Amino acid sequence: MNIMLMGEYHNNLDLKGRVVIPSKLREVLGDKIVLTRGLDNSLFLYSVATWNTLLKKFDTLAFTEKDNRNFVRFLLSGAITLEFDKQGRIIIPTYLQEFASLEKEVVIIGSLNRVEIWSNKNWNEFMKDNFNRLSEISCNLFNSN
Amino acid sequence: MNIMLMGEYHNNLDLKGRVVIPSKLREVLGDKIVLTRGLDNSLFLYSVATWNTLLKKFDTLAFTEKDNRNFVRFLLSGAITLEFDKQGRIIIPTYLQEFASLEKEVVIIGSLNRVEIWSNKNWNEFMKDNFNRLSEISCNLFNSN
DNA sequence: ATAATATTCACCACTTTTCCCCACTAAATG
DNA sequence: CATTTAGTGGGGAAAAGTGGTGAATATTAT
Numbered sequence: 001m002n003i004m005l006m007g008e009y010h011n012n013l014d015l016k017g018r019v020v021i022p023s024k025l026r027e028v029l030g031d032k033i034v035l036t037r038g039l040d041n042s043l044f045l046y047s048v049a050t051w052n053t054l055l056k057k058f059d060t061l062a063f064t065e066k067d068n069r070n071f072v073r074f075l076l077s078g079a080i081t082l083e084f085d086k087q088g089r090i091i092i093p094t095y096l097q098e099f100a101s102l103e104k105e106v107v108i109i110g111s112l113n114r115v116e117i118w119s120n121k122n123w124n125e126f127m128k129d130n131f132n133r134l135s136e137i138s139c140n141l142f143n144s145n
Numbered sequence: 146m147n148i149m150l151m152g153e154y155h156n157n158l159d160l161k162g163r164v165v166i167p168s169k170l171r172e173v174l175g176d177k178i179v180l181t182r183g184l185d186n187s188l189f190l191y192s193v194a195t196w197n198t199l200l201k202k203f204d205t206l207a208f209t210e211k212d213n214r215n216f217v218r219f220l221l222s223g224a225i226t227l228e229f230d231k232q233g234r235i236i237i238p239t240y241l242q243e244f245a246s247l248e249k250e251v252v253i254i255g256s257l258n259r260v261e262i263w264s265n266k267n268w269n270e271f272m273k274d275n276f277n278r279l280s281e282i283s284c285n286l287f288n289s290n
Numbered sequence: 291a292t293a294a295t296a297t298t299c300a301c302c303a304c305t306t307t308t309c310c311c312c313a314c315t316a317a318a319t320g
Numbered sequence: 321c322a323t324t325t326a327g328t329g330g331g332g333a334a335a336a337g338t339g340g341t342g343a344a345t346a347t348t349a350t
Contacts, residue, residue: 007221007224008238012338022336023335023337086301087337089337109221111221130219142183160329161307161309165328230310231310
């Protein structure tokens with residue numbers, strides 16, 4: 001296990017579409033990153049290294065499978081490579097802001113090998129909808145040793 | 146069994162979100178620790194070693210599976226690695242304070258391989274609600290060898 | 291093609307938060 | 321009673337985050 005992204009952060013998207021990616025996540029991600037449409041109405045942010053290994057995996061998928069083809073299309077069409085500005089911010093293009101319904105307050109979470117960017121509203125709903133079931137699952141994990 | 150955490154302690158959360166973790170628990174936990182959302186509205190505190198063994202269990206999960214994705218997201222977004230300051234305190238991020246409804250007085254308990262942090266109110270309620278039932282359970286435990 | 295307008299991006303200034311340190315009090319130890 | 325250890329609180333330097341300005345680039349209109 002080489003990459004470990006964790007934590008929940010609440011930052012602001014400014015009028016120019018910029019957000020600070022928390023420094024603790026930046027340290028892990030490195031300078032060059034890839035932002036793309038994610039699942040569950042969020043945006044996914046990968047280090048280039050992780051992104052490249054993902055690409056390799058996609059390469060092995062059978063393109064005759066319609067689902068695979070669509071999934072890869074989904075992920076790649078929205079993807080852009082970015083760098084941080086001097087203050088540790090990235091600029092989120094309008095089409096991705098709209099995709100994730102981002103408003104001023106956004107939630108940035110670490111999730112193993114990627115960072116996810118959520119609108120505050122969607123994140124709260126996600127937690128509300130899934131909390132009970134997920135705590136049950138984690139209950140098993142925590143207790144079985 | 147290598148880790149054995151025990152005891153109940155009542156400490157204060159100060160205005161900066163800091164709590165002292167009792168020194169007896171610190172000795173067992175080691176320097177580097179992981180704090181995360183726990184069960185029953187409490188927070189769980191693990192040594193990195195213990196945390197890593199937990200992580201190994203779901204590192205292999207595929208992110209295309211919705212359940213896996215949600216679960217990893219839930220667990221890791223709540224987690225943060227911490228170190229103690231010179232006085233043996235940790236800083237609890239706002240979102241975790243809110244999660245556990247922490248107010249000034251918090252209850253810190255050792256529970257086998259983890260430390261749990263409770264709000265005083267929730268802890269008292271938990272004890273009140275469960276005491277009778279628990280005495281029955283433990284009765285069985287003590288007798289069966 | 292040139293001027294006018296808009297967009298992008300690097301940089302600067304400010305505010306807020308975090309973190310490290312010190313000082314004090316309370317409790318435990320000998 | 322003196323000395324050490326644990327816990328509490330706060331000040332201040334440094335880092336992180338926020339918002340804006342203006343130059344450079346691109347876009348559009350004339």
